[in-house]
Amino acid sequence: MPDNDNDESHDLFLRLYVEHEEALRCFLLTLLPGREEAREVMQGVAMVLWRKFSSLSSPSNFRPWAFGVARMQALTFNRDRQRDRLVFDEEVLALLADEADHEADAHAAERAALDECLGKLDPAQRKLLEAAYEPGTRIDELAVTMGRTPMSFYKALHRIRLALMDCTQRVLTREGMA
Numbered sequence: 001m002p003d004n005d006n007d008e009s010h011d012l013f014l015r016l017y018v019e020h021e022e023a024l025r026c027f028l029l030t031l032l033p034g035r036e037e038a039r040e041v042m043q044g045v046a047m048v049l050w051r052k053f054s055s056l057s058s059p060s061n062f063r064p065w066a067f068g069v070a071r072m073q074a075l076t077f078n079r080d081r082q083r084d085r086l087v088f089d090e091e092v093l094a095l096l097a098d099e100a101d102h103e104a105d106a107h108a109a110e111r112a113a114l115d116e117c118l119g120k121l122d123p124a125q126r127k128l129l130e131a132a133y134e135p136g137t138r139i140d141e142l143a144v145t146m147g148r149t150p151m152s153f154y155k156a157l158h159r160i161r162l163a164l165m166d167c168t169q170r171v172l173t174r175e176g177m178a
Contacts, residue, residue: 013053016062017046023063023104024070030100031074031093041077045070067104071097109177110168117167125160132157 028038048069056065131142143153
């Protein structure tokens with residue numbers, strides 16, 4: 001018989017892990033010499049995170065906690081491979097980890113600002129933008145289906161991109177992130 005508390009814990013862990021998996025992978029790529037090493041350490045990180053998930057004080061602390069686990073796993077991995085001349089010493093690794101953590105925070109702030117600005121677009125602009133970034137979309141074909149010339153479509157898309165860039169910068173400045 002399934003344990004509902006365990007099921008809820010498992011579901012929460014999976015939701016948080018999937019939400020932060022890409023950032024964790026990028027973080028590890030900055031600390032390790034290559035993708036294969038990052039993939040190997042990422043597997044270990046996932047196992048440690050799951051094993052120690054019950055010690056997490058709050059779901060809102062998942063990201064910094066997971067990054068701390070990833071940092072320790074990378075240190076351990078590098079320590080175990082100390083004979084390899086491509087391994088960074090601990091001081092360099094700590095500097096890289098701090099920089100990667102800062103970059104992840106900056107990326108999250110930029111994404112939040114962009115989301116806010118996307119919400120300010122009028123429905124026609126939003127529809128045009130979403131259609132343009134649909135996988136497999138050809139702009140020339142999309143323009144014809146929307147009753148536009150490809151050039152007018154490109155110009156409209158360019159104006160929307162510029163407006164989003166300006167809006168994102170304003171939001172980041174307002175939040176003290178620019």
